[in-house]
Amino acid sequence: MNAGILGVGSYIPDNIVTNKDLEKIIDTNDEWIRTRTGIEERRIAPDDIDTVDMAIGAAKDAIKDAGLQPEDIDFIITATVTQTQRHPSISNYVQHAIGSKKIPGMDLEAACSGFMFGVVTAKHFIEAGTYKNVLVIGADKLSKATNWEDRSTAVLFGDGAGAAVLGAVSDDNGILSFELGSDGAGAEFLYEDENHNINMNGSEVFKFAVRQMGYSALSVLEKAGIEKEELDLLIPHQANIRIMNAARERLNLPEEKMIKTVHKYGNTSSASIPVALCDAVRSGKVKDGDNIVLVGFGGGLTWGAVLLRW
Numbered sequence: 473m474n475a476g477i478l479g480v481g482s483y484i485p486d487n488i489v490t491n492k493d494l495e496k497i498i499d500t501n502d503e504w505i506r507t508r509t510g511i512e513e514r515r516i517a518p519d520d521i522d523t524v525d526m527a528i529g530a531a532k533d534a535i536k537d538a539g540l541q542p543e544d545i546d547f548i549i550t551a552t553v554t555q556t557q558r559h560p561s562i563s564n565y566v567q568h569a570i571g572s573k574k575i576p577g578m579d580l581e582a583a584c585s586g587f588m589f590g591v592v593t594a595k596h597f598i599e600a601g602t603y604k605n606v607l608v609i610g611a612d613k614l615s616k617a618t619n620w621e622d623r624s625t626a627v628l629f630g631d632g633a634g635a636a637v638l639g640a641v642s643d644d645n646g647i648l649s650f651e652l653g654s655d656g657a658g659a660e661f662l663y664e665d666e667n668h669n670i671n672m673n674g675s676e677v678f679k680f681a682v683r684q685m686g687y688s689a690l691s692v693l694e695k696a697g698i699e700k701e702e703l704d705l706l707i708p709h710q711a712n713i714r715i716m717n718a719a720r721e722r723l724n725l726p727e728e729k730m731i732k733t734v735h736k737y738g739n740t741s742s743a744s745i746p747v748a749l750c751d752a753v754r755s756g757k758v759k760d761g762d763n764i765v766l767v768g769f770g771g772g773l774t775w776g777a778v779l780l781r782w
């Protein structure tokens with residue numbers, strides 16, 4: 473058997489901040505943001521909703537979607553770069569809030585690739601027979617790590633959480649191949665500075681992302697012996713539409729085969745891929761038997777891709 477996704481969920485804060493709203497607080501404009509990034513608006517959570525609250529919301533949604541009860545979950549992994557506290561972990565709070573058994577939970581940090589690292593970790597525990605159902609969450613409140621005076625980063629980010637419950641599926645479905653990687657030589661290009669703000673060399677990250685997203689997506693197809701033409705859906709990390717389109721073009725995919733949420737949510741880091749997956753499922757874009765590539769990159773530098781058959 474393979475590990476696969478049994479249910480998906482998300483939590484998106486209500487508060488919309490448009491590019492026009494940002495024009496009022498920093499020296500930027502709607503046209504620059506749209507053309508350079510594809511972002512039109514993002515969600516910013518209020519002070520009383522932190523990363524942990526969004527993680528809990530997404531977790532409950534995913535468990536319900538999987539048709540399971542909280543006591544069916546055996547392990548919780550939360551990917552985040554914006555912990556509410558360093559410890560206890562967000563996963564511990566989720567365990568209590570959803571009312572699961574006293575199961576293990578842990579947080580992991582691989583920047584925007586974190587959800588991919590969590591999914592691959594879950595896959596191994598499931599396929600080894602250690603745990604039956606694993607809840608993987610990607611949650612980030614990047615607005616609290618944003619320097620609102622730095623226009624080169626402030627326009628990019630948004631808040632949100634996404635989740636998936638993984639469990640056993642048939643040999644023909646689920647995760648067919650994966651790839652993860654880290655390169656600390658690029659640490660200086662994207663990191664949290666001493667004021668806990670995101671610091672980024674945009675053009676270096678851009679070049680890395682264009683190269684790596686296409687390469688990782690092709691690599692998971694090749695590992696599973698699946699041709700580019702057999703790919704049904706690409707769900708890339710939602711950082712910048714130009715980076716996403718570059719990956720899509722490497723795969724010769726038409727626009728309608730790539731899931732896009734960057735225009736409405738911005739870059740939500742660890743949440744970006746699971747939120748996009750949830751959007752795709754809920755909007756009916758995912759069909760049984762579809763070959764789907766999830767692919768992300770982030771600070772570290774890190775990257776990760778998974779080929780799933782739905």
Ligand code: ACO
Pocket residue numbers: 499500501504505508509583584623624625627662670672673674675677678681711712715739741769770771
């Ligand atoms: N509004 C208006 N002008 C701006 C803004 C802004 N918000 N930000 C920068 N500019 C200006 C710059 O000052 C520069 O002006 P100059 O030419 O007079 O010096 C000009 O716009 C061009 O700036 P560039 O940085 O060259 O613009 P570029 O086309 O490279 O786009 C961007 C910048 C969008 C940041 C791009 O480099 C990018 O997307 N990089 C990757 C970012 C990314 O994906 N990060 C992932 C983070 S993942 C994680 O771990 C959180």
